[in-house]
């Protein structure tokens with residue numbers, strides 16, 4: 001029995017970790033009875049025998065965290081953007097000293113900074129940002145580290161074999177997970193030329209997902225979205241954007257220009273995608289957080 005007064009009383013005696021555990025559980029739909037969590041007893045809300053198996057149909061998700069990490073770059077007019085785009089323009093509209101409140105106007109493309117690609121970005125009938133299923137934005141994080149290969153090859157891609165190797169070490173990709181490409185590229189974000197990997201012929205070079213890995217994730221696993229620390233889920237050298245077409249064309253979302261994946265454990269973290277809810281948006285600047293522990 002979870003009367004509001006009982007929940008309030010129990011929360012007041014909870015640690016930050018427990019409170020997050022409870023709050024995140026509520027968000028994720030894993031609603032347990034907090035009075036029972038506090039006293040260690042069971043109730044019908046989370047009776048172990050009636051719980052579906054982990055990862056199985058109707059599985060609940062419980063989220064706990066000691067560590068919360070921002071995976072978002074600070075967006076400013078100097079943040080690297082795709083060639084031909086305009087940087088964000090920030091115009092002050094009121095100052096606290098003059099008006100008693102502070103506000104700006106932004107003029108910004110949808111694919112600036114750490115940002116969402118909605119399915120509609122690369123598919124005629126794909127969902128725009130506001131129509132994406134929100135529960136997919138809270139996902140177990142699967143971090144694939146290709147930093148060593150990237151040191152020798154700026155055009156390196158995540159392969160299906162690397163995904164299988166991750167599974168060998170950590171188990172099958174969790175249902176509804178977000179597969180995160182850690183190429184170490186976020187360290188270059190302060191230098192637009194390096195981040196774009198622009199060569200003498202003005203061609204771009206940075207890592208991304210391979211077509212084979214994308215097909216494996218689409219056809220053989222149940223993945224919510226892709227995260228990448230470069231400007232695109234395709235490599236910089238890609239001209240026909242096969243990964244965008246496949247992934248977004250299948251109704252999936254992606255987040256590009258993610259930061260700090262090197263600090264996230266390869267498995268066990270949860271990511272929260274604070275995607276914009278603008279009508280008809282093909283994407284938009286997004287706050288991304290990871291939590292674990």
Ligand SMILES: [Zn+2]
Pocket residue numbers: 111115116117256283
């Ligand atoms: Zn984009």
